[in-house]
Amino acid sequence: MKNSKKMNRRSFLQRTGAAGLALGFPVPLRYGLSTLERPPKKKPILVVIFLRGGQDAVNTVIPYTEPEYESFRPTIHIPTKPQKDGRSVLRITPELGLHPGLSAFLPLWKAKRFAPVVAVGSPHPTRSHFDAQDFMEYAAPGFRTVRSGWLNRYLALTADRDGKDSHLRALAMQGLLPRSLRGEYPVFAVPRGLEGKTGKVLDLFGELYESGKGKAGGRSGQMSGKKGMGATREREEDPVVQAGRAxxxxxxxxxxxxxxxxxxxxxxxxxxLASKLQGIAKVIRAGEALEIACADWNGWDHHAQEGSLEGKLDRMHQEVAGGILAFLQDLGEDAERTVVMTMTEFGRTVRENGNSGTDHGHGGTMFLAGGPVKGGKIYGKWPGIGAKDLYQGRDLAVTTDFRDVMAEVLRKHMGLRRIPRDFFPGYRPGKGVGVV
Amino acid sequence: MQPALWAQGSKNPPGSRVLELTETQKIRHVLSRFAFGPTPGLVERVRRQGLDAWFEEQLECKGKSPQILRDRLADLDTWGRSAGDILLELQRIREDIGPDPKQKDRVRLNRARNLARNQLKDAVLFHAIYSGNQVLETAVDFFRNHFNVTVNKGSVRYYATEYERDILRKGALGSFGWLLEHTAKSPAMLFYLDNYLSRRPPSKQELKGIERRVRRRTKSRKRAEEEVEIAKQRGLNENYGRELLELHTLGVDNYYRQKDVIEVAKALTGWTISRDRKNKTVSFQFRSDMHIPGPKTFLGSVIPEIKKNPVREGEMVLERLVKHKGTAHFLAWKLCRWFIADDPPEDCVQRIAKVFHKTNGEMKAVLRAIYHDSEFWNPKNFQTKFKRPFEFVVSALRVTGAEVRSTRALHRALKVLSEPIYECEDPTGYYDQAEAWNDPGVLAVRWSFAMQLATNKIPGIRIPDSFYADLHPSLPQVWKDQLARKMLPAGIGDKTDKVLDAIIRKVIREQKEVRAGRRKKPLKKVLAPLLVGLLLGSPEFQKQ
Structure with missing residues (x-):
């Protein structure tokens, strides 16, 4: 398992090293001919936010009418009746409501540009963070040999055959790439705090690492060279210098x-999270042909002191909803071709534990927001939280395979007509969820 | 690489094809791999002592640590405490706060919950930077990743202090078998890989007992039924059993199959954690009521049922694994990768594996074998291994003799560089090969860090003036070479040399222009830190 991961990383780095990152790179098509339909002038954009640690599904989209909701969660349930500060469950349907921290989603919900998918998750029963995240980001539950991310597979599949891809088709707003973007197609990671503040440092080290003639700067906006240039320079073999230059x-x-x-x-x-989204928005607003962006947010593993109306989960929900709303507003008309999608490796136990928190569970939630989203509706079948409805007697059941949503987003939103058979190992896309 | 450095003191006659490292290079090589780089003056001290003698002294942990390490550790009040003590203190604070915490109480509680974890991270850093026993520190670093646990999972944050101090630090230069057994029985590992939960499924009788107890407590039949349903789910957890074979001993899919994983997990059922509030201890406990009885077949032979002392079954599994030639090879391969090269040649791995096998994993013998192996001294392995973020940060602090009073910025840098201490979620531990770290983008973080450190912009961290004391008083042109000699084991590369020359000229020119004006900073205060920053961020310094 670990060795194959390394092999993949190696070939990835060799490729980026050899061609120079962010230059035009020839990417071999693994799945034969491109199956992408004729691209529209401005390409669709997909932003995937991974909420790591396991977002508590039951305090996200809340079954406020089920009697078990309060009895299973004596200290962490969200009150149905408005409290002093006027906050309570946001009832968006007669059965289900949103956590009040998610109130920024309401305008999007009313405009039919936001939809949650409930009880979504993996067919694999694992409650291990690393396995569940791996399985989800490689979109291959139970297949430990698959070591390329689903988004990277998409990028490789739809790469320009003449190597004329945009320099920034995809990026991650963090130091190292999330697994969903790892693989043979080169993707750039932007470490935090480096987006704008390192001008001086870059100029200084530019001279140390650049193959240019010692003069830092160069023509701004243009990459200093096309494919193959600099191949004869000294230190060319040194991968550190290559990575530095990239x-x-x-x-x-x-x-x-x-x-x-x-x-x-x-x-x-x-x-x-919000600052990462802001960084992504800038790239799009600058007219860059970005297609896929990822942002991770760690820290959803609320085993203790999860909070109710106030507390950790509330604060994090406020940032997710407020961040996504601001992001879409920031994009302006580009929001019409953008889908923001959140995912998490699993939900959490329906009963709270002895520490006013919840433990690793099963079924989770996904949010989809943006122009192409058929919002104002909840997708996925709600399985209920009665003792008999629960998966293994403790967790929200999974009624929608997460790959149903991925496949639908790739097909309906990204315009991928046919998904090759081995794209999702051991899985055939069904008729879809209908959310985009 | 400077030709002059190659030639200096080389035993090889001119024209010889196999170059050999010079004495100075050998010292620098050892200080790069079996230490987190040199501190000011260390190369000279080792030279006086003799490299072999220094290494042997290190294996015996007889190196002297500076006072600053004792001072810093003395500030970490949880560093000397037991897990039970740490938990008891937390409980006292909880009781003190009471059932209705206010915002400031929550802050206090959070601080208390994080205290041991943060101080542990500090202890790891301070040891790596200041310890006089660097061979021990690099070996601990290896095993911290080999037997990885993360403070981000549940109670591990309270158990990890003992884990680091009483198991990894105590055992890293001892025998592998001792380490394997003690990690297996440590609350940190038992919790991290869930073995403390692993048990035989409850019997009908036990389920009835649970139902009775819950009904009596809650007066609810429904609740009792639910609890029974949950209890039925409890059973074998193969998480630790799998990682024990895959990551700690044999290597993935070497010699074992899925059924071996299950048999190992069965043998280890009942290995769990007990908490004794009275004696302030959290410790290993074997519970025979959780143990799955019966003989286990493991790697083709039988572990008999030992009714009188079933904990022996699991111990026998571990003992067999320690003696297995697969374990020797896997550990040798990982150690060679760690200390010699990302992709060590197989014949070298086999030589080390032989020693491992023969000595049953006596770490001193194994490390000594690596130290004396011809492959270790192969010039192509000199200053060619990419530093992990941890190695980069620690070696930068050591080489500049930095005084670290606050670690906050260091932990932040390690986080941005994706290697925060004791926070690797994956049981693999952090990778040590270039391909895991040399992602385009992240180097810029190293450059910022280098510049901030060099210009004393990091709060609580200072490069002392003494570091610059021996710079030539009137010839700034030679500073570059003086600093490079201290900081870059393989010397300065041509490109770096040229760029630094140009920068020196530019700064001197600018200084002259300032002279016409009013205030001026001494050249040394401007130029020397700039050169240090550039050297720390140079391609040369990223390698060891």
Whole structure:
């Protein structure tokens, strides 16, 4: 299992090293001819947010009418009746409501641009974070040999055969790539805090790492060279120098994008996720042909002191909903071709534990928001939280396979007509969920 | 690499094809791999002592640590405590706060919950930076990743202090068998890989007992039925059994199959955690009522049922694994990768595996074998291994003799560089090969860190003036070479040399222009830190 992972990483790095990152790279088509339909002028955008640790599904989309909801969660349930501060379950349907921390989703819900998918998850029973995350990001539950991310497979599958892909088809707003973006197709990771503040440092180290003639800077906005250039320079074999040069080129480009992006009036909430979304929005608003962006948010593993109306989960929900709303507002008309999707490796136990928290569970929630989303409706079959309805007597059951949503997003939103058989190992897309 | 460095003191006659490391290079090589790089003056001290003698002294942990390490550790009040003590203190605070916590109480409680974890991370850093027993520190670093646990899972944050101090630090230069047994029985590992939950499914009688108890307590029949349903789910957990074979001993799919995983897990049922509030201990406990009885077939032979002392069954599994040639090979391969090269040649691995096998994993003998192996001294392995973020940060602090009073910025840097201490979620531990770390993008974080450290911009961390004391008083042109000699084991590369020359000229020119104006900073204060920052961020310093 671990060895094959390494092999994949190696071939990935060799490829990026050999071609130079963010230059035009020839990417071999693993699945034969491209099955992408003729691309529209402006390509669809997919932003995937991974909420790591296991978002508590039952305090996200809340079955406020079921009697077990309160009795299973004596200290962490959300009251149905408004409290002093006027907050309570946001009843969006007669059976289900949203956590009040998610109130920023309400305008999107009313505009039919937001929809949760409930009781969604993996057919694999694992309650291990690393397995569940691996399985989900590789979109291959139980297949330990698959070591390329589903989004990377998509990028490789739809790569331009002449290597004329945009330099920034995909990126992750973090230091290392999430597994969903790992694989043979080169993707750039932008470490936090480096988007705009490192000008001086880059100029200094540019001279140390660049193959240019010792003069830092160069023509801004243009990559300093096309494929194959610099192949004869000294130290060319050194992967550290190569990675350094790729870093400088991509960060320069990034800074230039930041300058180019029109000023925005949209206010984001403060926090790690929102700032990542803001960074992604800048890239899109600068007119970059970005198709896929990822952002991770760790820390959803609320085994203790999860909170009810106030507390950890509430604060994190506020940032997720507020961040996504701000992001879509920030994109303006580009929001019409953008789908933001959140996922999490599993839900949590329906009963609270002895520490006013919840433990690893099964069925979870996904949010979809954006122009192409058929919102204002809850998708997926709600299995109920009565003692008999629960998976293994403790967790929300899974009624929708997470790959149903992935496949639908790729097909209906990204325009991938036919999904090759081995794209989702051991799985054939069904008729879909209907959410996009 | 400078030709001059190659030639210096080389035993090889001119024209010889196999180059050999010079004496100085050998010292620097050992300090790169069996230490987190040199501190000011260390190369000279080792030279005086003799490299072999230094290494042997290190294996016996007879190196002297500076006062600063004792001072820093003395500030970490949980570092000396037991897990039970740490938990008891937390409980006292909980009771003190009472059932209705206010915001400031929550802050206090959170701080208490994080205290041991944060101080553990500090202890790891301080040891790596300041310890005079660097061979021990690198071996502990290896085993911290080999027997990985994360403080982000449940109670591990309270157990990990003991784990680091009483198992990893105590056993890293001892025998592998001792380490394997003690990690297997440690609350940290039992919790991290769930073995403490692993048990035989409850009997009908036990289920009835549960029903009775819950009904009496809750007066609810429904609740009791639910509890029974949950209890029925409890049973064998193969998480630890699998990682024991896959990651700790044999290597993935080597010699074993799924049924071996299950048999190992069965042998280890009942290995769980007990908490004794009276004696302030959290410790290993064998519970025979959780143990699955009967003989187990493991790797083709039988572990007999030992009714009188069933804990022996699991211990026998571990003993067999320690003696297995697959374990020797897997550990040798990992150790060679760690200390020699990302992709060590098979014949070298086999030589080390032989020693491992023969000595039953006596770590001193194994490390000594690596130290004396011809492959270790192969010049192509000199300064060619990419530093992990931890190695980069620690070696930068060591080489500059930095005084670390606050670790906050260091932990933050390690987090951004994706290697926060004791936070690897994956049981593999952090990888040690370049391909895991050399992602495009992240190098820029190293550069920022290098510049901030060099210019003393990191709060609580200072490079002392003494570091610059021996710079030539009137010839700034030679500073670059003076600093490079201290900081870059393989010397300065041509490109770096040229770029630094240009920067020196530029800064001197600018200084002259300032002179016409009013205030000026001494050249040494401007130029020297800039050079240090560039050297720390140079391609040369990213390798060891």
């Amino acid at each position: 870093t400088i080129e991509a960060l320069r480009r990034f800074q230039e994008i930041q300058k180019r992006a029109p000023k925005s009036q949209v206010k984001y909430p403060r926090g790690p």
